[in-house]
Amino acid sequence: MKILKSILIVLLSIIGLLAAIAVSILLKFKLSTRRNVSKLSGDAPLLEVDGMVFRDLNGNGRLDAYEDPRRPIELRVVDLMSQMTLEEKAGLMMQPMIDGKKNGDLHETPTFIQSAATSELVINRHINHFNIVQSVSAEALARWHNAIQKMAEGTRLGIPVTISTDPRHVAGYNPGAGIQTDDFSKWPTQLGLAATRDEALVEQFGDIARQEYLAVGIRTALHPMADLATEPRWARMGHTFGEDAELSKRLINAYVRGFQGAEFGTESVSCMVKHFPGGGPQADGWDAHFSYGRDQVYPGDNFDYHLIPFEGAFAANVTQVMPYYGIPVGQTSEDVAMGFNKEVITDLLRNKFGFDGVICTDWNIVEDIKMMGVGPSMKARAWGVDDLPVNERYQKVIEAGVDQFGGQLTPHHIVELVKAGAISEARLDESVARILRLKFQMGLFDNPYVDEATVLHKVGTPTFRQAGNEAMRKSVVLLKNDENVLPLTNRPKLYLENVAPEVAALYGDIVETPEEADFAILRLKTPYGPKQSKDFLERFFHQGDLDFKEPEKSRLLTIMRTVPTIVDIELERTAVIPEIAEASKGLFATFMVTDEVILDAIFGAYQPTGKLPVEMPSSMAAVRNQKEDLPCDSENPLFPFGFGLTY
Numbered sequence: 001m002k003i004l005k006s007i008l009i010v011l012l013s014i015i016g017l018l019a020a021i022a023v024s025i026l027l028k029f030k031l032s033t034r035r036n037v038s039k040l041s042g043d044a045p046l047l048e049v050d051g052m053v054f055r056d057l058n059g060n061g062r063l064d065a066y067e068d069p070r071r072p073i074e075l076r077v078v079d080l081m082s083q084m085t086l087e088e089k090a091g092l093m094m095q096p097m098i099d100g101k102k103n104g105d106l107h108e109t110p111t112f113i114q115s116a117a118t119s120e121l122v123i124n125r126h127i128n129h130f131n132i133v134q135s136v137s138a139e140a141l142a143r144w145h146n147a148i149q150k151m152a153e154g155t156r157l158g159i160p161v162t163i164s165t166d167p168r169h170v171a172g173y174n175p176g177a178g179i180q181t182d183d184f185s186k187w188p189t190q191l192g193l194a195a196t197r198d199e200a201l202v203e204q205f206g207d208i209a210r211q212e213y214l215a216v217g218i219r220t221a222l223h224p225m226a227d228l229a230t231e232p233r234w235a236r237m238g239h240t241f242g243e244d245a246e247l248s249k250r251l252i253n254a255y256v257r258g259f260q261g262a263e264f265g266t267e268s269v270s271c272m273v274k275h276f277p278g279g280g281p282q283a284d285g286w287d288a289h290f291s292y293g294r295d296q297v298y299p300g301d302n303f304d305y306h307l308i309p310f311e312g313a314f315a316a317n318v319t320q321v322m323p324y325y326g327i328p329v330g331q332t333s334e335d336v337a338m339g340f341n342k343e344v345i346t347d348l349l350r351n352k353f354g355f356d357g358v359i360c361t362d363w364n365i366v367e368d369i370k371m372m373g374v375g376p377s378m379k380a381r382a383w384g385v386d387d388l389p390v391n392e393r394y395q396k397v398i399e400a401g402v403d404q405f406g407g408q409l410t411p412h413h414i415v416e417l418v419k420a421g422a423i424s425e426a427r428l429d430e431s432v433a434r435i436l437r438l439k440f441q442m443g444l445f446d447n448p449y450v451d452e453a454t455v456l457h458k459v460g461t462p463t464f465r466q467a468g469n470e471a472m473r474k475s476v477v478l479l480k481n482d483e484n485v486l487p488l489t490n491r492p493k494l495y496l497e498n499v500a501p502e503v504a505a506l507y508g509d510i511v512e513t514p515e516e517a518d519f520a521i522l523r524l525k526t527p528y529g530p531k532q533s534k535d536f537l538e539r540f541f542h543q544g545d546l547d548f549k550e551p552e553k554s555r556l557l558t559i560m561r562t563v564p565t566i567v568d569i570e571l572e573r574t575a576v577i578p579e580i581a582e583a584s585k586g587l588f589a590t591f592m593v594t595d596e597v598i599l600d601a602i603f604g605a606y607q608p609t610g611k612l613p614v615e616m617p618s619s620m621a622a623v624r625n626q627k628e629d630l631p632c633d634s635e636n637p638l639f640p641f642g643f644g645l646t647y
């Protein structure tokens with residue numbers, strides 16, 4: 001009994017100590033927030049000039065050129081830069097990830113995503129570009145956006161915040177590269193849009209997504225991906241327009257037009273096309289997020305082919321570009337990653353293509369990021385320059401010609417470089433001018449706020465949702481219709497896997513076993529291999545083999561031998577399914593479509609018209625024998641690029 005009492009006393013003491021530590025940490029953050037917020041000037045005073053009202057963002061009692069929307073943008077940029085400190089310029093060059101509370105409040109304690117308080121980032125580090133990663137309601141996003149803009153308005157110069165995001169219009173299967181917002185309209189993946197071959201539809205998607213982004217304050221789309229899916233094992237195939245460069249070029253052009261408009265302005269969302277000069281040809285398909293996937297290889301000597309889709313973005317006057325993590329092995333004089341590579345950034349992107357917009361690195365290429373503001377760290381993806389100190393990595397990126405650092409939040413390194421004479425302030429000014437120009441063009445200095453009261457009337461409207469549903473229908477690819485079994489008729493007895501029974505019950509009678517059924521409907525996903533490291537991101541990046549392994553393959557084939565089976569294979573990546581294709585009666589390829597959409601196809605509510613945007617190889621041996629940089633080069637593909645049947 002005494003032992004139990006002693007144990008209880010020890011446990012209570014530990015709990016009390018932990019509680020005291022937690023309270024102490026919370027008090028520390030509250031005091032820090034109070035000190036930070038005390039530096040703010042509050043709402044910008046209003047000035048009346050020539051019968052018009054303007055915001056006096058710097059509070060000096062007069063209308064400066066940068067505060068006056070009647071003045072030319074270049075004059076506004078120069079005027080603001082003349083008033084900025086070195087520290088403010090360096091802060092402008094950071095774009096870290098940020099989080100928010102579910103109710104739209106700002107986070108003032110670190111989270112798994114956000115490693116410093118919002119007030120610390122905005123007020124002390126002068127950061128005003130953020131990649132929002134929260135998956136909450138549209139109303140909460142709008143509320144959060146207005147709150148952070150209000151904080152920025154009270155800073156010394158009142159520079160507004162620019163919010164960016166990864167794609168939000170697909171039910172996300174990779175939270176490491178996309179975020180789902182349920183209030184937005186739902187569309188197929190980018191690969192699914194490619195299956196429609198419809199440029200007008202892709203532009204319509206961009207226009208609708210633009211309107212939904214604007215409603216919640218998002219002004220930068222960290223997409224589209226212009227990479228080519230020439231390596232079938234690559235985890236990010238589903239975010240591309242496939243493996244054909246000319247098709248991708250046309251659809252990239254339409255995509256950017258939809259988001260940015262014919263002219264870039266106050267109603268535009270800036271596109272950051274990625275990942276220059278094409279991140280698809282990964283050695284053995286391993287993704288460059290991970291150290292073992294750092295090499296991009298060109299065994300087919302096909303480097304220039306991967307540049308073609310970017311020409312579509314440049315023709316649409318895309319405003320921003322992101323290079324990838326990978327090292328273009330043997331393509332430049334030094335094997336360093338794209339963001340550190342002056343021959344890629346300055347010689348190729350700036351000089352050859354004449355791009356003078358903002359170039360932002362992919363996320364976290366310079367410095368480790370500590371989760372929750374403390375350990376453990378997410379290691380920097382500084383491929384090829386791993387041995388350089390952090391300051392020298394920053395220097396190399398800036399000298400390569402890059403303007404902004406995705407995922408990074410330590411501008412003091414840039415300040416140190418300038419003060420040490422390693423980087424000139426004039427060089428910084430080149431990047432600062434490009435970044436500010438976009439803010440002015442989008443009208444953020446004049447009115448950065450959104451209308452929280454009307455946000456739900458602007459997103460996920462019936463018209464927008466119907467357009468997304470129609471795009472899903474157009475993306476469905478029919479691969480096999482044995483003996484014209486499709487479309488199904490009447491109300492057959494259905495055995496289901498991965499189909500919502502309540503949805504399927506509208507089409508047929510649901511049974512529990514294949515033996516009871518007239519037909520089986522199986523919704524499958526592209527298989528993938530085991531993790532290669534302990535990196536937590538790997539759980540979201542499905543890589544490796546594309547074929548079903550035992551015992552799952554035999555289980556599926558047993559069902560197909562028992563009852564006529566309709567298979568839908570969701571192509572997150574392409575798939576190797578020769579036995580399943582042979583045993584199925586009907587076979588579809590889809591790209592994150594709803595159960596209703598695929599069931600409507602199966603029962604003939606519409607005729608499938610999609611065409612494969614990638615080939616489907618016949619074996620893993622064929623996959624391993626193809627070359628990473630060449631399109632459509634696997635031997636005897638099961639279904640070739642462009643294949644698609646209809647009724």
